[in-house]
Amino acid sequence: MKSVHPFLSSALSALLFTAAHAQASELVVANFGGANGKAQEVAFLKPFAKASKTVTRGVEYDGSLAPVRKMVLARKTQWDVVEVESSELTIGCTEGLFEQLDKRQLGNTAMALPGSIHNCGVGAFVWSTVMAYNSATYTTDKPRNWADFWDVEKFPGKRAMRKGARYNLEFALMADGVHRRDVYQVLSTESGLQRALNKIKQLAPHIVWWESGSQPPKMLAANEVVMSTAYNGRISAAVDDGATLETVWTDAIYDMDYWAVVKGSPNVAQAKAFIRFATTDTAQLAFSKEIAYGPTHFNAILEYDKVRKRPVADEHLIDLSMAPSDLPSAPGNLLRSLGFDPTFWVTKGARIETQMAQMLQ
Secondary structure, rough: OOOOOOOOHHHOOOOOOOOOOOOOOOEEEEOOOOHHHHHHHHHHHHHHHHHHOOEEEEEEEEOOOOHHHHHHOOOOOOOOEEEEEEEHHHHHHHOOEEEOOOOOOOOOOOHHHHOOOOOOOOEEEEEEEEEEOOOOOOOOOOOOHHHHHHHHOOOOOOOEEEEEEEEEHHHHHHHHHHHHHHHHHHHHHHHHHHHHHHHHHHHHHHHHOOOOOOHHHHHHHHOOOOOEEHHHHHHHHHHOOOEEEEEEEEEEEEEEEEEEEEEEOOOOHHHHHHHHHHHHHHHHHHHHHOOOOOOOEEEHHHHHHHOOOOOOOOOOOOOOOOOOOOOOOHHHHHHEEEEOHHHHHHHHHHHHHHHHHHHOO
């Protein structure tokens, strides 16, 4: 990984604390590890520790609410800040597992992407589940959409998909001709749900199920599968390491991970200071330089392709709606992607997951 970015200015340091403060105990930030965790160490944890003079440590967890729930119920909170997906944020907030956040204490929220500010969390970054393939496998005709992903005659070979129903049913409907704007409307009906399940069943003999985000790039590079659903940042990281992988952005699904403060944290003030720091445009830009997950701060989005030294007509006027980008929150990629609906999955997900598991037995 690259060295820590020397981007902290006096103004940014002033953002951390507005008055003299006592030395806090160790601040523990739980994240999903892997390339994402390494990028957070570079862009968020080490710079925050240096600026705030707070010992800051990252720990890896699987993203489930089980360990958070156990800590809160036992009143033995060992983590201060957690990275959570949108569905877990919604559930955890309802259950009282996270501290409520005051929007007035979060900095300039007017520059945040819609959906970034939640009662219990702040958008950390945007990520997408995309289709990926090994470009060495295809020299002429290449897969371009989810219909191609399902076309085992034109593109023979195994496909890899994240284990479970979430995301996959959306992809199935788009493969079956449903426009992304109508996916959740169709999926909310019994006939639409059955349509999606049937589409999964059709492809099931050709599917290898993955559970860790590190698996798809490895399987593609080893030619164990010809295509895979994957987290865009994992594919970009593999490409940076020399892998010949390609990302298909058409009808990708984008979502946000959020920062939340665990209820009962002994370092609530420091935890909130960390979140303010990690959601500044400068810190988010540093993070996106390490891994291609998108900032939630508009300034960082607009600066990203300039930093990556991508060719543009006018360096002072960067039109990301047209420029090529591996950034999920670039307008050009958002416009052709489906926004994940956490409310749908929180409300109906358990039943749907059970139905799909029974169908695949």
